Amino acid sequence: MEQERKTPNLRDAFMHLSWQLLEVTQNAAIAAARKAGKGDKNLADQAAVDAMRNTLDHMTGFCSNIKIGEGERDDAPMLFIGERLGRGQISIDIAVDPLENTNATADLKPGAVCVLAASAQGGLIEASDTYMDKLCVGKEAAPYIDILQPPEENIYRIAKALGREDLSQLTVTILDRPRHEELIRRVRATGARVNLIADGDLMPCIFTCFKGAGVHAVMGIGAAPEGVISAAAIKLLGGGMQAVFKPKNEADRERLLRMGIKLDHVYTPDMLAPGENLIFCATAVTPILTTTKAVLEGVSFFPGGAKTNSLVISNGFMNFVPTTHVLDGDTFVRQGSEFRLW
Incomplete structure (x- = not known):
């Protein structure tokens, strides 16, 4: 910078x-x-x-x-x-x-x-082609999310921020992967709707910042490169994102550490895309x-x-x-x- x-x-x-x-x-x-x-x-x-x-x-x-x-x-x-x-x-x-x-x-x-x-x-930020746990929302809910909290808590916080008393009015986008089976079950148990996508969570992350797009949140583990790109757009649009890097293996973990990535640290758009x-x-x-x-x-x-x-x-x-x-x-x-x- x-x-x-x-x-x-x-x-x-x-x-x-x-x-x-x-x-x-x-x-x-x-x-x-x-x-x-x-x-x-x-x-x-x-x-x-x-x-x-x-x-x-x-x-x-x-x-x-x-x-x-x-x-x-x-x-x-x-x-x-x-x-x-x-x-x-x-x-x-x-x-x-x-x-x-x-x-x-x-x-x-x-x-x-x-x-x-x-x-x-x-x-x-510089990072390898690894994975990242993401929680993305629009401007109204941005101050209230916490990726370290259970998904149910974040659903309730998002609903309150958006003024949605009926949780079935919320749509959460999640990649359809075996690793997300428990997350999907817990989100659905709150009453929120889940939009399962086969691939590509980058654009849905950005669409959380657009009213009327029908994407109130994106949750779950996806690719880190796409996460950094999403973070730049979300920062420009004033939305909210929290992310934690998830290395694929020990070699990937060591590479991330050499790049200066803090594992288990919660990253925000300002950290992933700090440029003005x-x-x-x-x-x-x-x-x-x-x-x-x-x-x-x-x-x-x-x-x-x-x-x-x-x-x-x-x-x-x-x-x-x-x-x-x-x-x-x-x-x-x-x-x-x-x-x-x-």
């Missing part, structure tokens, strides 16, 4: 950077979408990684340091922790998941998204759904082009960005394609 103090116009630079990073996730989503539905999650993941790496390496004015990569957990393609891309004068840290929810992409199902978070140098200037970008590959609505439509192709839908968040700024991309000008003109809203 030293660079934030040294660069007086960094906030202005980050406004321009937001749109360059949007292009990174857009290109990755288009590349992944071309490989979607082919039954091979690594094929789409590799396409997203390659597109993201190429776009980052050609950005003007900025040099990107991959602070949080993704892929070690399942031997998938990845951008490596410590990898540097681009040759600009301003160094930025990047936390990236080139393709969140690769299984959905392989089967052309909802929930796949290309995401990243960025900060000035030193503004994102942050950017979050997400572009959907397939539709991003909640229990009540489609928040982002997936990539659609037409002769000579593609349509993407993205979410961009930075300091004091949030926007849903639909974009029509002309990928082949000759085909676009020859076949009479149009700039479209859908």
Whole structure:
């Protein structure tokens, strides 16, 4: 964060950077979408990684340091922790998941998204591709949660903060994993509804900050890289998050300790993403759904082009960005394609 103090116009630079990073996730989503539905999650993941790496390496004015990569957990393609891309004068840290929810992409199902978070140098925590116990909520409930308390207690606190006397009006999103069987049972026993998801808790964590999205909380153990990315967006949106790192094994535990991670310590967004200037970008590959609505439509192709839908968040700024991309000008003109809203 030293660079934030040294660069007086960094906030202005980050406004321009937001749109360059949007292009990174857009290109990755288009590349992944071309490989979607082919039954091979690594094929789409590799396409997203390659597109993201190429776009980052050609950005003007900025040099990107991959602070949080993704892929070690399942031997998938990845951008490596410590990898540097681009040759600009301003160094930025990047936390990236080139393709969140690769299984959905392989089967052309909802929930796949290309995401990243960025900060000035030193503004994102460094951690391995491990696991993290997470509790995420919106702004109203943020001051009252405590991940060290039983899930029932947090449910009651969230309900009180939201003014919900009927706990069946609460929806808690949890990854559908054997490790969560007890958590699911206890949350349901309170009367709250549980939305079980097969993969991809990153976007649901962020959706806790959006009223009307039907995601009042996210609980349970998920991936740490996605947790850091979520933390950046949640911090920008004023929501609440508490997290505890959960190493996979002894080697992972030792690596986390070498990185300065305090095991059993409760991390907040300010600890996971301490930077003053942050950017979050997400572009959907397939539709991003909640229990009540489609928040982002997936990539659609037409002769000579593609349509993407993205979410961009930075300091004091949030926007849903639909974009029509002309990928082949000759085909676009020859076949009479149009700039479209859908």
